[in-house]
Amino acid sequence: MTRSPAFEIFRYAAILLALAFALIPILWMTSMAFKPIPEWTATGADLTWWPKSPTLDNFRFIFGESTSALIVALDRTAGKPILASLLSATFGTIIAMASGTAAAYALSRFGSGQNLPLALIQLRLFPPMAVMIPVMIMWSFLGLVDTWWGLALIYGIVTLPFAFWLMKTFFDDMPREIEEAALVEGCSRFRVFIKITLPMMRAPLASSALFVFILNWSDYLIALLLTTREWVTIPVYMASLSSSMTGQLYGAKAALGLIAAIPPVILGIAIQRHLVRGVTFGALKQ
Amino acid sequence: MTNMIRVSRRRLLASGGQAVAAIAAVGLAPKFIRPARAQAADALAPGMIGGPTGFEGAERYQYGPDTPEGRAIEAVKELKGAGKAPSRIVLGLSDGSIGQLTQPFPAGAPSIKELWEKETGITLDIVGVPNGQEFTKTMQDISTKGGAYDIYAVEWNRLGDLAETGGIVNLDEYVEKHRPEWDDPERGYVGGQKGVSLLNQYRGSTYGVSLDGDFQVWVYRTDLFNDDAEKKAFADRHGRELALPATWAEFDEVAAFFHRPDQGLFGSTDLRNQGWGYTNWYQRYVSMGSPNQFLFDDAGTALINSEAGVKATEEYVASLAHHSPDAISWGWPEQYGNFASGGAAMTCAFSNLPKFLDNPANEGSKITGKIGSMLPPGRAIDDKLVRRSVLWLNLSASVSAQSQHPEACYLLLQWLGSSRIYAWMTANPGGYFDPFRLSDFSDPLVRQTYHGYHMDIVRETVARTVPTINYPGATAFHNALDENLVAALTKSKTPEQAMADTDREWKRIARRVGEDKLLEAIKANKEAWPTVLDPIGT
Numbered sequence: 001m002t003r004s005p006a007f008e009i010f011r012y013a014a015i016l017l018a019l020a021f022a023l024i025p026i027l028w029m030t031s032m033a034f035k036p037i038p039e040w041t042a043t044g045a046d047l048t049w050w051p052k053s054p055t056l057d058n059f060r061f062i063f064g065e066s067t068s069a070l071i072v073a074l075d076r077t078a079g080k081p082i083l084a085s086l087l088s089a090t091f092g093t094i095i096a097m098a099s100g101t102a103a104a105y106a107l108s109r110f111g112s113g114q115n116l117p118l119a120l121i122q123l124r125l126f127p128p129m130a131v132m133i134p135v136m137i138m139w140s141f142l143g144l145v146d147t148w149w150g151l152a153l154i155y156g157i158v159t160l161p162f163a164f165w166l167m168k169t170f171f172d173d174m175p176r177e178i179e180e181a182a183l184v185e186g187c188s189r190f191r192v193f194i195k196i197t198l199p200m201m202r203a204p205l206a207s208s209a210l211f212v213f214i215l216n217w218s219d220y221l222i223a224l225l226l227t228t229r230e231w232v233t234i235p236v237y238m239a240s241l242s243s244s245m246t247g248q249l250y251g252a253k254a255a256l257g258l259i260a261a262i263p264p265v266i267l268g269i270a271i272q273r274h275l276v277r278g279v280t281f282g283a284l285k286q
Numbered sequence: 287m288t289n290m291i292r293v294s295r296r297r298l299l300a301s302g303g304q305a306v307a308a309i310a311a312v313g314l315a316p317k318f319i320r321p322a323r324a325q326a327a328d329a330l331a332p333g334m335i336g337g338p339t340g341f342e343g344a345e346r347y348q349y350g351p352d353t354p355e356g357r358a359i360e361a362v363k364e365l366k367g368a369g370k371a372p373s374r375i376v377l378g379l380s381d382g383s384i385g386q387l388t389q390p391f392p393a394g395a396p397s398i399k400e401l402w403e404k405e406t407g408i409t410l411d412i413v414g415v416p417n418g419q420e421f422t423k424t425m426q427d428i429s430t431k432g433g434a435y436d437i438y439a440v441e442w443n444r445l446g447d448l449a450e451t452g453g454i455v456n457l458d459e460y461v462e463k464h465r466p467e468w469d470d471p472e473r474g475y476v477g478g479q480k481g482v483s484l485l486n487q488y489r490g491s492t493y494g495v496s497l498d499g500d501f502q503v504w505v506y507r508t509d510l511f512n513d514d515a516e517k518k519a520f521a522d523r524h525g526r527e528l529a530l531p532a533t534w535a536e537f538d539e540v541a542a543f544f545h546r547p548d549q550g551l552f553g554s555t556d557l558r559n560q561g562w563g564y565t566n567w568y569q570r571y572v573s574m575g576s577p578n579q580f581l582f583d584d585a586g587t588a589l590i591n592s593e594a595g596v597k598a599t600e601e602y603v604a605s606l607a608h609h610s611p612d613a614i615s616w617g618w619p620e621q622y623g624n625f626a627s628g629g630a631a632m633t634c635a636f637s638n639l640p641k642f643l644d645n646p647a648n649e650g651s652k653i654t655g656k657i658g659s660m661l662p663p664g665r666a667i668d669d670k671l672v673r674r675s676v677l678w679l680n681l682s683a684s685v686s687a688q689s690q691h692p693e694a695c696y697l698l699l700q701w702l703g704s705s706r707i708y709a710w711m712t713a714n715p716g717g718y719f720d721p722f723r724l725s726d727f728s729d730p731l732v733r734q735t736y737h738g739y740h741m742d743i744v745r746e747t748v749a750r751t752v753p754t755i756n757y758p759g760a761t762a763f764h765n766a767l768d769e770n771l772v773a774a775l776t777k778s779k780t781p782e783q784a785m786a787d788t789d790r791e792w793k794r795i796a797r798r799v800g801e802d803k804l805l806e807a808i809k810a811n812k813e814a815w816p817t818v819l820d821p822i823g824t
Contacts, residue, residue, distance in 0.1 A: 037649075037650040038627075038650065040623075041623055041624065041627055041629075076414070133429075136426060136429070136430045137429070137430045137431075139430075140430035140431060140432040141430075141431075145430075145432055145434070146434070224416070224419070225426060228378075228413055228415075228423070228434050229413045229414060236416070239416055240381045240414070240416045240417070242382075242417065242619040243382065243619075247618075247619040247620055247621070247622040247623020247624065247626065248619040248620060248623055
């Protein structure tokens, strides 16, 4: 079927519009990251898309190398917050995916714990602040405040429902005949899960893990409440980038934002092969 | 064969030894062979037992044994001798204020932290708290029994709320024992005992030590106000000379005149956002009566749901016309950044604005040398001008009830908040702590950093400043007012509705707090309100 030229023009215009909507903020952040202070904010007509005098000062600044243009001194650099984000988001994702996948498989295959889905989703039914107050008290009692492992644990808990529900959908859609065939051949249930089911679920696992990782990586509220100094994450650290000399340190924030975008992008590219399959897994019933 | 090879082993060892001795002498010399001038700068003045050294005028900040600073240090040493002092004290402090304690100032001086640690041997561990999160972090530590800090530093008017939680220590015993002399008529707080009561006490007991002077002060652009073309244009349009606004009506007129968003210039950028904007509503409201339009009457009845409250709110909303279109979301970082780039004709900010923006070291500021200060606008009532500003934020430090060494913590605060150390600290451009003690306004180092023209206006503004609510329930009272004012700014409520709803919520809060407690606090708060009236035409 051939489409009319008008339709094609409309289609491409819509795609371009959607792309612009998605990419302009990223483009702006990238441009801002390389702008010197005078170009951060504009009074009137000075606003430019591209830096007039590109500089790496913003990157140097957040890593503790003060320049003459950025005369405010940071009492801590971005290095530790980046490490904190990486550790807490990664281990939080591992916890959520491991627990969520196991629970989803059990429920999908054995139907045990019928109330589990509702129990898990309860954590997401309340406003985050309401949930966080008792969590703060518990974490304080357990000595987990301001530790990356404490953050990783709570990230694993709060993203567990997502991991569970996503994986359960995938397990439900996966044909059971393959597993049954293996069982008939004498394979144990555990070996079936490890050797047959999980390899087949690589794509759904990858896409779910990416989704969970991004949720953990971009969290602000939990990290703000559960960290004080040593293990503040990138979003919390970013909020502190302001000074009386220059107001908001837009360039420094953009530079850090650009760095913060790297891990999810790398992860996305690394699992790209599985991603498309993951998001379409089970779309067609056999 | 080269010459080097011909050198004997004995000669080589002898030369090496001489070289090592020479290098060691050069390296060690400064320790023992000091020029007379350097030694003098590093020494304490006669009779002094402590304080900074290493810069010209350091003796002004040094102290003898019978001063609040000297008594604090000596008492710490006694505690140490008795084994009752900690090895470290953890101070939670807003990120932007840390520099004043950790960065040496002026050149040659130690930092505040270094001096404390040198004189007491107690490590001062400063934990940064994101600006604006001070109260949240403190309440979090209190409610979870986290024990992350020995000392909290939060807005001064939260003392009542914190004291009611039992999370901070009553300091009366230590104040009586170590005599901080906060009400000293020459070096103490503005207003003497009334000032002490306002800033450090709750229901007659000391719970905090003020470490700030956040009197909101008006500044303007001298290059615009002194420009002949601007003067002529203003006179042509309004039939009067361009001058600093004395009344709110004049202020709105001048702000509208300079408001040229297409040229990147706003008339005024005094804040309108949630959490801060209501301080600028305060200024318009409290100047509605002479000597003051109070928030509550003596019987504890709220007065804001009135003609004065509605008119102040109407003005407050109408003034958005000469602000940034983003005024409702602008906080001080945006305000400071915009003013530094020459984006506004007038603004009202912390007293430190000229310290940061009229500063040759701030290469990003386009307005260095172009800032002037002015008294707050007011209203003509009974042939007098009622000009009022407001005290808002103003960090005050309190000792955590979870601290194992409350007395040592208090002694740190007595030392830090005393006139000599505080003046030296507030002069440091590395942070947000601002002058508030009588001795600060005349201190040469403070005047150098804050500028003489500004300090004189700050002192006069202090005399015309009303305190914000510091009664029990202060947070709830302010939140109710704040939310309704934002609703009025966003046009989701009329000014009448906003005031009526605030009034209703305040009644509910008052019932919850308890009227007896409230009446006592209202009375104490009112005693600190100013009575200064200016002649018309000034």
